[in-house]
Amino acid sequence: MATPVIMPRQGQSVESCIISQWFVKKGDKVKEGDLLFSYETDKAAFEEEAKSEGTVLEIFFKEGDDVPVLTNVCVLGEEGEDYAEFVPEDAATPENNVTGEKADGKADEKAEEYAAVVTPPAGEPEKPVPEGKRFISPRARNLAEKTGVDIRHAKSTGPNNRIIERDIRNLHQQGAMVTQGAKGAYKSLDTPLAGSGLGGRVTTQDLTLPVAVVGNAEEEQPVTAVYQDVKVSNIRKVIARSMHESLSEMAQLTLNASFDATDILNLRRQFKKNADKMDLSNITLNDILIYAVSRVLPMHKAINAHFLGDTMRYFTNVNMGVAVDTDRGLMVPTIMNANLKSLNEISIEAKELARECQKGTINPDKLKDGTFTITNLGALGIESFTPVINPPQTAILGVNTIEQKFREREGIIEAYSSMSLSLTFDHRAVDGAPAARFLKDLREALESFTILLAK
């Protein structure tokens, strides 16, 4: 019996997912557990396995398609079976799949996006049309001048085939830019060049180097190629946008302070030794930090808050965002109500969340609602850094590596293990002194962590 494979709903807020990659093609035989395709939301990536054995009878969407959740994506069954009833309404026809064209016409496609969105670069760059034979609006021409794009590559979407502003914006995002200096010489070329200048601009130097043709990275890559163009993933785009917004809109600055990590290191050794015996999770230094921060934060409400322009939203409990490094990029799952959870519970949850992120199976709902974030680069030997706040949170704590430091105590110079913390806060929401006080309380809590645990 033919069985449709649907696009799973990954969290309540997800309406559609983009198919990242197909691992099978029409006609392939698959067995239970074989990977069928991978897909991603703007927050996470997932893989879909075959849940039964059979032949791939039809694939309704191609890579890059945005598929509403719960829509049939492909059909498995016995060869020759009729699967007509499973063809979704907005599926691409098989013919279109072959040519790679997207059959669309979906009315809900927003023109705003249309006006500025990047049209996927065609497999073959369009033959440049000589300037002077095409019409271009004054605004588009000015934008082209400003951004340095080569209008010969613009795809006209304006009235009377006129190049308008959005066409230049598209082109700009695709590349095909030339520096002012290189423009003259570049115009006489027939083939577009890849640029090595700022933002991918073609420079005068590029014009004198051996030709590198921009093309599909996987096919026909000439031997002379010195780089590879890889399309940026959705997650990367989200990270890029969110980080840039964070830095461009906030007044961020970072305080650094260190504390005596002797107590927590001892404790960590104890935990490690007795984990099995006491049925404890493998409690890490990071878990200890999450615990300490979640206990100190409620006393510093401006740090456990969202800055919303004209209002501050103070949170009673601490939803701790924990930065996780994955192959796909940075992800920040949230430990809800961390201040109400035991160290062991925090440890278990943090590990599970990290694992789901690494695997790409994290429910996007678990990536929301953080009130504060911890990011730990200590394992990578970082001594100090400026973490970037996750808006609209007001601060983020960076955790650094452990160093040996020396201090004088009662006339004796002694070595001790020191750990430093980097607190970035939004000066729009919090002033320096309150931020420093938080850091001070946190250091004290960590230096006498056993007492904190007892509280």
Added chain:
Amino acid sequence: MPRSQFVDPFEIRKKGKITFQDIPVNQYDRSIQEEKASFTTEDFLRIFRDMAIIREFESMMNLIKTTGEYNGIPYHHPGPAHLSIGQEAAAVGQAYLLDKEDFIFGSHRSHGEILAKGLSAIQKLPEEELMKIMKNFREGRILKIVEENRTGGNVKDLAIDFLIYGAMAEIFARETGFQAGLGGSMHAFFTPFGIYPNNAIVGGSGDISVGAALYKKINRKKGIVIANIGDASMGCGPVWEGICLAAMDQYKKLWEGEYRGGLPLIINFFNNHYGMGGQTSGETMGYDMLARVGAGVNPEQMHAERIDGFNPLAVIDAIRRKKKILEEKNGPVLLDTITYRFSGHSPSDASSYRTKEEVDAWMAVDPLLTYRKQLIDSDVTTDSALEDILADARELVTKTLKLSIDDSVSPRMNLSADPQAISRLMFSNQKVEKMEDRECDVLMKKEENLQWQRVQKKVRFGLDENGKPVSKNRVYQFRDGVFEAMIDKFYTDPTLIAYGEENRDWGGAFAVYRGLTEAIPYHRLFNSPISEGAIVGSAVGYGMCGGRAVVELMYADFLGRAGDEVFNQLSKWQAMSAGQIKMPIIVRISVGSKYGAQHSQDWTSIVAHIPGLKVVFPATPYDAKGLMNSALMGTDPVIFFESQRLYDIGEMFHKEGVPKDYYEIPIGEPDIKKQGKDITILTIGATLYRALDSAKILEEKYGLSAEIIDARSIVPFNYEKVLESVKKTGRILLTSDACDRGSHLKDMAQTISELAFDYLDAPPVVVGSKNWITPAHELEDFFFPQPEWIIDAIHEKILPLPGHIAKSNYTAQEMIRTNKLGV
């Protein structure tokens, strides 16, 4: 109230007949000998002197025009010269009894009337007052010139030099003329002597003078008003309209107290028997004698009379008698003053329409010969004394000609040095709360007025706290905004009057003035005859004299009926008078719909084309009150458009609601009604609301955010806000209910193209009505711009919208096709 006057079918259907009294024709027959009792020798001689000065002045003009030389002085005058040689006795006789409180209005042929009235005023005014007038006029500039070039004589001689020079320099377009050379031959005047504007439009003074008479009557000013127009102007609609407005029954039947009674107005036809080349009696008219027309106007037959304008004493006699009628509040009067011009219509006139015998016959009875002979025959004076007067006149004109054509003394306006000199005069741009400081005639306290009380109780913002529209009955409407501004001004400016068709009891066809009847007396708010020309024309006269008026044309479609008055009179007099005249006149014009082709046109573009008019078209109650307040505070003519679609609309934009207190919205400032970033939509008038509908579609269906700008004003217009918006969005669409071809929006689109070319992603696109007749209401959606048209035009010409299928045709081919067909 006309309700007090019962239209009784029994009376009206009764058998009877209309009887007429005799209309006197040339009844004056006294001799000089008999008149010696009324005139001194000096009086007789002064009459001769005034005629001689005018004759010399006009002869000089004639020689300059025809031979390029006068008395050995060469000069070239390319401008007009419609001369009145032969008509001197009529002008001098009329002016003889008038003083500076009596106003005359003239025609294109009025040099003689100006000089006669001026000479008469000089004779009557005390020397100190004369000096004061001359010193104050244009900061003593003309006085300085004539003082520096005088050859002795007293203050009155100096004043005569002043008069002749001011008029002559004006005719020769000198900056030192009465109107700085901006009026010229056909528009010279001097109000301190009671000489009000002449008019190059035949019959132009026919209705303007009625407004001046209204001003005298309503503001209880001394003096009478005389309209001097030609016999041929009897064929002009506005003259007939002026007569109708001047002779309304209500003055004698409905106006109350001291305001009851006829207008102090003489409509005087200087009847020289020709309208250019058309012979009025005998060819182009049918009245036989012009005075006959008076019989048809009212039971008093307008006290019409034909008098002999070739005899100055006959004219003086008539004016004496008619003045008394006016003073007894029995006006208006119609005079048929016969005269004859020896010169042609203008110097290019070959007199092909009349015989030499005819001209010779009239020349044989030339008043300068016959009156002169009578003076000698009656032993009033000697021939040599009269010769001396003629020689003096010649010397005066010669001296003044030299002076007025001397470029070092009498330069022209230097537009190279001061390029803005005329531009500065196009509007007076003053703020004058009241045109006169005295108590306002009203019938009750404003606070006691029922309608005022009703308006105060209304909800001043159109949406309630849930965003739902407030019901029509409770919401403060557009018409309330106009009402509030008007009633406030009625209680502030005593000169303010409002009139038009159905203005009083009905409150205007759209009930904007509803309830004002109870508060404002008849003489300040009244119904007019269906005479759009005279409604606007009389307002022009009212404004010229110093009053403020708001008049109404019920539909924009009726604007054609007031064409000359709006396009030539209302618009031009401030600049033509070099700023001496203010024009605080508002013409309210309603733009209709639903009533078909002759009741639905938006003619804003037509008035926007005319220099000198301010033009506004508010679309919200807040803007209506604020703009009306500004218009009522100003001193410039404002054409105030209102849309019949919007009279009952509530305020949807100004969140605080329409303020109860006084506030102004500056004329010329557009208003952003909705912020947006992807496309700008500029609207004039009622299309604002359709543009908002289209913005909603753009937002919801295509994710585009439109910025909506309501022009509010058309002239003047500050483009800065629009340009700023266009620089942001890169795209603009303009829409109004005016027919697309020649719409003012095209002018705006072109201006925006010039000023923001480099920022534009597409040409500015205009969405107007079709170039058709307006069809019936049920088909109007095919004629007036619709929200979908706006989307279609954007899709077709500015920014193709994904998935959009246009229903209307905005392609280039369609534009070429419709233009080719003229539709």
